[in-house]
Amino acid sequence: MIKRSLLNLIYETASIQRWNDHIRPYTGFTELDKQAHKMFYAFVLAKCEGEDHVDMQKLIEGGITEFFHRSILTDIKPPIYHKLVREKGPQIDKWVLDQLEPDMKGIGGDFFERMKRYLTEPDYAVLERKILKAAHYCASSWEFNIIYPMNRETYDIEEVKSETLENMKKCNTFDGFTRFERDAFLQDFCNLIGKLRYQMRWAKAVRLPQTFVMGHMLVVALLSYFMTLELDSPCKSRLVNNFFCGLFHDLPEALTRDIVSPIKKSVEGLGEILSEIEHEQMHSIVYPMLPEEWHNQIEYYTVNEFDSKIILNGKCRTVTSDEINEKYNNDKYNPLDGQIIRGCDHLSAYLEAYLSLSFGIRSEQMKNGYSSLREHYKDKVIGGIDFGIPFGYYEI
Numbered sequence: 001m002i003k004r005s006l007l008n009l010i011y012e013t014a015s016i017q018r019w020n021d022h023i024r025p026y027t028g029f030t031e032l033d034k035q036a037h038k039m040f041y042a043f044v045l046a047k048c049e050g051e052d053h054v055d056m057q058k059l060i061e062g063g064i065t066e067f068f069h070r071s072i073l074t075d076i077k078p079p080i081y082h083k084l085v086r087e088k089g090p091q092i093d094k095w096v097l098d099q100l101e102p103d104m105k106g107i108g109g110d111f112f113e114r115m116k117r118y119l120t121e122p123d124y125a126v127l128e129r130k131i132l133k134a135a136h137y138c139a140s141s142w143e144f145n146i147i148y149p150m151n152r153e154t155y156d157i158e159e160v161k162s163e164t165l166e167n168m169k170k171c172n173t174f175d176g177f178t179r180f181e182r183d184a185f186l187q188d189f190c191n192l193i194g195k196l197r198y199q200m201r202w203a204k205a206v207r208l209p210q211t212f213v214m215g216h217m218l219v220v221a222l223l224s225y226f227m228t229l230e231l232d233s234p235c236k237s238r239l240v241n242n243f244f245c246g247l248f249h250d251l252p253e254a255l256t257r258d259i260v261s262p263i264k265k266s267v268e269g270l271g272e273i274l275s276e277i278e279h280e281q282m283h284s285i286v287y288p289m290l291p292e293e294w295h296n297q298i299e300y301y302t303v304n305e306f307d308s309k310i311i312l313n314g315k316c317r318t319v320t321s322d323e324i325n326e327k328y329n330n331d332k333y334n335p336l337d338g339q340i341i342r343g344c345d346h347l348s349a350y351l352e353a354y355l356s357l358s359f360g361i362r363s364e365q366m367k368n369g370y371s372s373l374r375e376h377y378k379d380k381v382i383g384g385i386d387f388g389i390p391f392g393y394y395e396i
Contacts, residue, residue: 001106001108001230001386001389001390002106002107002223002226002227002390003103003106004390004393004394005102005103006103006104006106006107007351007390007393009068009071009072009103010032010071010219010222011032011209011219011351011355012071013030013031013032013035013067013070013071013215014030014031014032014209014210014211014215015030015209016030016031016032016071016074017029017030017031018030018031018034018143019143019147022147022150022151022154022157023147023150023151023154024143024146024147024150025146025147025198027197027198027200027210027212028196028197028198028212028214028215029143029197030212030215031070031071032211032215032218032219033197033212033214033215034139034140034143035063035066035067035070035218036197036214036215036217036218036247037139037142037190037193037194037197037214038063038132038135038136038138038139039063039135039218039221039247040190040193040247041134041135041138041139041190042059042063042131042132042135043244043247044180044186044189044190045131045134045135045138045176045177045180046059046131046176047176047291047294048175048176048177048179048180048183048186049127049131049174049175049176049177049179050176053127054127054128054131055125055127055128056236056240057236057239057240058118058124058125058128059125059128059131059132060225060239060240060243060244061111061114061115061118061125062118062125062128062129062132063132063135064115064222064225065115065118065119066132066136067218067222068096068100068104068115069093069096069119072096072099072100073092073096079163090120093119093120094120096119097115097116097119097120100112100115107226107229108226108229108230108231109229109234111226111229127174130173130174131174131176133170133171134171134173134174134177137164137167137168137170137171138168138171138190140164140167141164141167141168142190142191142194144160144161144164148161185288185289185290186289186290188289189286189289189290192254192285192286192289193214193251193254194214195254196212196213196214196217196250196251196253196254197212197213197214197215198212199212199213199214199253199254200212200213201213201216201352202352202353202365202366202369204365205356205363205365205366206361206363207352207353207355207356207359207361207363207366208355208356208359208361209355211352213250213253216250216348216352217246217247217248217249217250217251218247219348219351220246220247220249220341220344220345220348221243221244221246221247222243222246223246223344223347223348224242224243224245224246224337224340224341224344225239225242225243225246227242227340227343227344227385228242228243228337228340230384230385231325231329231383231384231385232325232384233329234329235329235330235331235335236331237331237333237334237335238324238329238331238335238336238337241300241301241334241335241336241337242336242337242340242341244301245300245301245305245336245338245341246341246344246345247301248298248301248302248305249301249302249305249306249341249345251282251286251298251301251302252278252281252282252302255278255281255282255285255286256274256277256278256281279303282298282299282302286298300316300334300336301336304318304338305338305341306338306339306341306342306345307338307339308320308321308323308324308335308336308337308338308339308340308383309335309336309338310324310328310333310334310335310336311333311334312333320339320383321337321339321340321382321383321384322383322384324337324383325383325384337383339382339383340382340383340385343377343380343382343385343387346373346376346377347377347387347390347391349369349373350369350370350373350374350377350391350394351394353366353367353369353370353373354370354394354396357370357396358396370396373391374391374395377391378391378392
C-alpha cells in the first residue's frame with residue numbers, strides 16, 4: 001500500500017515553482033502541473049508513434065520515475081540540472097534511488113525494481129525514453145512561449161530561447177514526433193489541455209497549497225496506478241487504462257471549467273444537463289482535433305469515467321471492480337476501474353483539504369470536505385483495496 005511519506009512527496013511538487021527566476025504567471029507553473037502536461041504530451045506522441053510500437057506500461061512507469069526523480073532534486077535550474085546529470089548521472093541516480101527506496105518499497109507489483117532498471121539500464125525502454133524526453137521538452141517549450149514576452153529584458157533570456165529551440169530539435173528521434181510536429185490540430189489539443197494549468201481547484205476556498213486541475217489529474221493518475229498495483233496480478237491494459245483514465249478524467253473541464261459537486265447536486269437533474277453539455281462540447285471542439293481512430297479511447301476515459309467497465313463483444317459494459325477481479329482481469333476485456341479512480345479522486349481532494357487545514361487555513365468548505373470524505377472512506381474497500389488505510393494517515 002502507498003505510504004504516507006510518498007503521498008507527501010507527490011504534493012510537495014505542488015509547491016515547487018518553475019521558472020522562479022523569471023516573471024511568470026501566478027497559476028499553473030508548478031512542477032506538478034508541468035509533469036502532468038508532460039504526460040499528456042507523452043500520450044499524444046505515443047499515439048502518433050503507434051501503440052503497436054510503444055510499450056504503454058513502460059511509458060507510464062518511465063514518466064512516474066522521472067516525476068519522482070525531479071521531485072527529489074527539487075527546483076535545480078535546468079542547465080545546472082542537465083550538466084549534473086551529464087557529469088554525475090549514475091551517482092545522482094543512485095542517490096535518488098536511495099532516497100526513494102523506503103517510500104517505494106510499499107508499492108506492489110515490483111514497481112521499484114522496474115524503477116531501478118529505468119534509471120540504471122540505458123537499454124531499458126529505449127523508445128519510451130525518447131517519447132518522454134520529447135514530451136518534457138514540449139511541455140517546457142509551451143511554458144517558455146508564455147513567459148518569453150514578459151521577460152524580454154531579463155538577463156540571458158535569448159540564451160534560454162536558443163536552448164529551448166535546440167532542445168526541440170533534439171526531439172526528432174522517432175517517427176511519431178514528426179507526425180506530431182506536422183499536425184496543427186494535435187498541437188491545438190495539447191494547448192487546450194494547457195488551459196487546465198490555470199483552473200484552480202476549490203475555487204471558492206482560500207487554501208494552501210493552491211492546486212490546479214491539471215496537477216490534480218496527474219495525482220489521480222498516480223494514485224490510480226499505485227492502487228491498481230495492489231491488486232492480484234492486474235493485467236497490463238487494466239494498469240494502462242487506470243492511469244490514463246485518471247489523467248484524462250477532468251479533460252472536459254477545459255471546456256466547462258471546474259463545477260464543484262455541491263452545485264451539481266443543488267438542483268435535481270443539473271448534473272445530467274452538465275454531462276450533456278460536456279458531451280456536446282467534446283464532440284464539437286475536442287474530437288475534431290484528434291484522429292478519428294482515437295475517439296473511442298478518449299471517450300472511454302472521459303464518459304462515465306467513474307464507472308468500472310469492460311469491452312465485451314465490441315461494446316462497453318458497466319461492471320464492478322470486484323467483477324473485474326473475478327472474471328474480466330484480462331487484456332481482451334480492456335478493463336477499467338472507474339470505482340478505484342473515483343476513490344483516488346476523492347483521496348486527492350481529501351489530501352488537499354487536509355493540507356490546507358494543517359497549514360491553519362480553516363474555511364468551512366475545507367472542514368466540511370475533509371470531514372465528509374474521512375467519514376465516507378474510513379472503512380471503505382473498493383475492488384479489494386482498503387481505502388481506509390491512506391485516508392487514515394491524515395487526521396486533524
